[in-house]
Amino acid sequence: MNNNNNKQNIASQSDYAPLPELAGYRFYRFTGSDEDYENIVDIVNSRYAEPDFHSKTTVEETRHDYQYHGASCKNERDILFAEKDGQVVAYCRISQDKEKDKPYYKYFSMLFVRPGFWVDGLPETLLTWCESQAVARQKAHHAGAKGEHRYHCLEKIDYKVDFITKAGYQPIRYWDTKIHTLEHIPHYALPEGFDLRPVMPSQYRAIWEANNEAFLDHWDMNDMSEEDYQTWLSYKSYFQPHLFQVAWDGDEIAAMVLPCVDGLENESRNRARAWLADISVRRPWRGRGLAKALISRSLEMLKLMNLKEAVLVVDTENPNGASKLYDTMGFVTEERGISWMKPLIE
Template sequence: MTATILSTDLIAALNAPAVPGLIFRRFRGPSDYPHMLAVINGSKKADDIERSDTLEALTNNYDHLERCDPYRDMVMAEADGQMIAYNRAFWDQQEDGTRVYSVFGFLLLEWRRQGIGAAMLAHGEARLREIAAEHPRDTPHFFQSFVAGGEKGAIALMESAGYVPVRYEFDMKRDLSEPFPDTPMPSGLEVRPVKEEHLRAIWEADNEAFRDHWGYVPGTEIRYQAWLKQQDFDPSLYKVAWDGGQVAGAVQNFVNKQENEEYTRKRGYTEGIFVRRPWRKRGLARSLIVQSMKMFKEMGMTETGLGVDAENTSGALRVYESCGYRQVKKSIIYRKPLE
């Protein structure tokens, strides 16, 4: 599918469904954010997705985009002047050289099964082909899309368009009323309160540790600044292990207060878990996770949650299960060759 500018920002999509009042247009800037947020919130229940997005978080995300020009790489769908869907295309280069050209989107339930999602996916792929045409073809390159397990329509759309699952991620949960395992800190390491001057070292240690992970994309200064401005960013909750002046590992805990309120729960997240190579296989991750769970229980939380790559080569899934976490949901990373 190709796209042509008709007027200021309208897009003519070939093979677009003949839905009365439907138009496709380009991104108009921050004035679109509230309408995008409404589409996210309006679609999540149908897709069995629990998320509580805010205008602040959305703005921070779009203030720190990389390898994406939203004015060229997004398409918005409107029906009779109301936004009903949008998608965005972007690309990344993994440290191993692989280039991934990603597209994702949201579509309100009442407008599904009319060909709108398929037209928008085709538009995103066409834009990504334009971008890829400017890149060398000296490394593997793929289309990619991340789909939550409850997004049945998106799963059907991806698979009908030739995408295949290449990786799975699990959402896991842990009931804090259950006993905690005994997980002493490894000898010579200590947990210290995080100070502002520690943040860069924690960020760099995190990036170093994740170099071993599938799909790793090197961190950048833009991503560092976005991390600092995350809505739930609270380093006072972190559990960071130090070996002298070096960060050995950490759990970057946070509480999503809006999400807890929306879903009437008391959950803390034990996320951003990493251990650098010299300190692995000593029980450090388990110790930091259990310390984090005990902290959350003292704060009045009743459960903790995290996400994990189901095929993580460091054995993260086994570690989390040994701490009492159990899978509650699954998401899928789809790919197909970019010819």
């Protein structure tokens, strides 16, 4: 691909930032070709030994996931590849969220770099391009509104903490990943007046809406759209309604725990792990022991499935004391993540 041609093709598109330049590297945007997907998979899977590696992926899964980015990330605009000596060694992308009920926009930069190539100023070049792409989008679609750049990394990866600090970002939130070994599971019965029911497709939207409502008082809530709902339904490694534990009070959803099992993650990491992806109790039903009962039931179910551990992520400043609740249930902190922010200046 010729960089000059690429530049000419996007010259008239105001929400496209120019391609970066770095000696020894060639940069180009995502085109949707089979080769692009193969390069993404190759880079992701090459990071197997990295401490923040999640799971191996496939072209099929990546193609499925990337088609649901929607307005948050337009792949052809917001994904950039870096090539050196004929080998694609990194890619980056940005996505955007809008804060709940406010004209305030957050742009998340994600960098995927092949081991051995966090050098030559490449990460800095990728991050700078992500920031430029965010500014281009903000100017084109939300001129005059405020916004910020975001980045996330694990606290234990010193070189990434140093990298993002030098780029002018400040830590704004901490997230603990907590793990339960599925031994010594405390038992809490479901309070009287509530019942559990198998989840039916006709209930999917009600579950989605009840969960979003329950999180309205949490930090960093975003506007949710129909596109977000369809994306939720599409992620099969996350959306597994046969595992959902939903407590009903008559015709009202009171609380839920939404477990999921990522088969590719378990296979690539050689473990038997489940995630408690969402745990929520709606306001009228808080303080009645519903969360404990549903977590207890979920852990018991996962143990019967021969899984060996359950994991969740919690905001260390959760306004409802969730972190302490999980500790009383037998969860222990495995690692901590950091959300970073830098103001977006047009």
